[in-house]
Amino acid sequence: MVADGVGKRFGETVVLQSIDLAIEPGEVIALLGPSGCGKTTLLRMIAGLSGPTSGRIAIGSDIVADAASGRQVPPEKRSIGMVFQDYALWPHMTVAGNVAFPLEMKRVPAAERKARVADALSLVGLEAYGERPPATLSGGQQQRVALARAIVSRPSVVLFDEPLSNLDRELREQLVVDIAALIRSLGLTGIYVTHDHAEAFAMADRVAVMANGRLIQVAPPEELVAAPANADVAAFLKLGLLLPSEKNGSSVVLETGGERLNAPHGFAGADGPGHLFVPRRALALTEPEAGLLHGTAVHAMFRGEDYTTRIRLSNGLDLDLAGPTRLADGARVGITFPFDAATWFPAPTRP
Numbered sequence: 001m002v003a004d005g006v007g008k009r010f011g012e013t014v015v016l017q018s019i020d021l022a023i024e025p026g027e028v029i030a031l032l033g034p035s036g037c038g039k040t041t042l043l044r045m046i047a048g049l050s051g052p053t054s055g056r057i058a059i060g061s062d063i064v065a066d067a068a069s070g071r072q073v074p075p076e077k078r079s080i081g082m083v084f085q086d087y088a089l090w091p092h093m094t095v096a097g098n099v100a101f102p103l104e105m106k107r108v109p110a111a112e113r114k115a116r117v118a119d120a121l122s123l124v125g126l127e128a129y130g131e132r133p134p135a136t137l138s139g140g141q142q143q144r145v146a147l148a149r150a151i152v153s154r155p156s157v158v159l160f161d162e163p164l165s166n167l168d169r170e171l172r173e174q175l176v177v178d179i180a181a182l183i184r185s186l187g188l189t190g191i192y193v194t195h196d197h198a199e200a201f202a203m204a205d206r207v208a209v210m211a212n213g214r215l216i217q218v219a220p221p222e223e224l225v226a227a228p229a230n231a232d233v234a235a236f237l238k239l240g241l242l243l244p245s246e247k248n249g250s251s252v253v254l255e256t257g258g259e260r261l262n263a264p265h266g267f268a269g270a271d272g273p274g275h276l277f278v279p280r281r282a283l284a285l286t287e288p289e290a291g292l293l294h295g296t297a298v299h300a301m302f303r304g305e306d307y308t309t310r311i312r313l314s315n316g317l318d319l320d321l322a323g324p325t326r327l328a329d330g331a332r333v334g335i336t337f338p339f340d341a342a343t344w345f346p347a348p349t350r351p
């Protein structure tokens with residue numbers, strides 16, 4: 001699937017700017033971003049449920065949408081399967097009837113249809129449920145039916161629109177693994193929309209982080225965590241501490257609280273306002289006099305193996321840090337980190 005300069009406007013409102021995204025066959029991409037950033041809009045255009053106002057979309061070798069020529073291939077003629085948040089099963093059909101539907105649309109002969117439906121239901125662990133009406137199944141089982149329906153015709157791309165958000169946490173954690181294993185074992189290409197970064201990390205080969213109708217970083221999960229492209233990505237993924245500050249040469253002064261950090265080797269990046277980013281794994285609690293930053297313990301929570309303490313920094317930010325001891329509420333603490341683990345993100349200069 002290739003999106004080439006894809007944009008979407010509703011009247012005067014620009015919802016997607018100019019999206020360039022190429023997904024390899026067999027690859028799973030998560031579209032991740034806060035509510036309203038345009039994830040569903042992009043997915044609906046790939047599905048053919050709406051058309052781009054600029055750019056074009058290809059699935060395999062077919063151009064399925066092209067704003068310039070007005071070409072818009074309808075959803076049923078695109079090689080796609082879809083799994084929606086609300087399952088979207090037809091209540092008047094049996095489970096097997098639902099799964100068979102995409103094959104009926106393609107006029108697959110009855111005997112082959114039956115075998116393929118049985119195969120798809122067994123892949124999702126529901127071989128015994130074919131004759132039941134969907135309403136008699138649990139939410140998790142209904143979503144498995146929707147998954148079987150999405151893969152039964154072996155489409156070029158399977159599109160997922162927040163498929164697990166109606167399910168409780170335990171079920172979500174189970175299904176995310178099952179879905180990931182299934183799409184990988186079948187070698188399917190997947191686009192998975194979510195606002196949950198744990199789900200995106202569990203599912204995807206690469207994660208496309210979106211904000212305000214733009215793609216801001218497309219990278220494997222490990223790379224996003226190790227090297228977020230900017231302060232927005234680090235903030236959205238909650239990767240650590242983002243300190244609003246002013247940089248002047250090798251020193252960084254925190255915007256509020258006035259603490260000054262003198263980095264022995266300085267930080268790369270332009271002087272002026274911005275954020276100092278310190279990844280969570282680099283942060284450690286220490287005595288107040290040994291701390292680069294200072295704060296007060298708000299409350300320590302026992303987490304089974306260690307304690308997570310919420311610390312209110314002198315600039316008012318809250319930070320949760322794990323440690324082996326229960327700190328008293330109100331205790332003064334220091335926070336330290338190796339300077340070479342920190343990154344300076346200058347404030348963006350927006351036109």
Ligand SMILES: Nc1ncnc2c1ncn2[C@@H]1O[C@H](COP(=O)(O)OP(=O)(O)OP(=O)(O)O)[C@@H](O)[C@H]1O
Pocket residue numbers: 010013015033034035036037038039040041042195
């Ligand atoms: N038909 C429409 N007319 C006008 N604005 C729309 C229309 N559809 C979507 N939008 C706007 O486009 C923006 C992006 O919406 P979209 O549903 O793609 O976001 P999202 O990232 O999927 O959010 P969520 O996670 O809440 O579903 C929103 O500001 C929304 O209000």
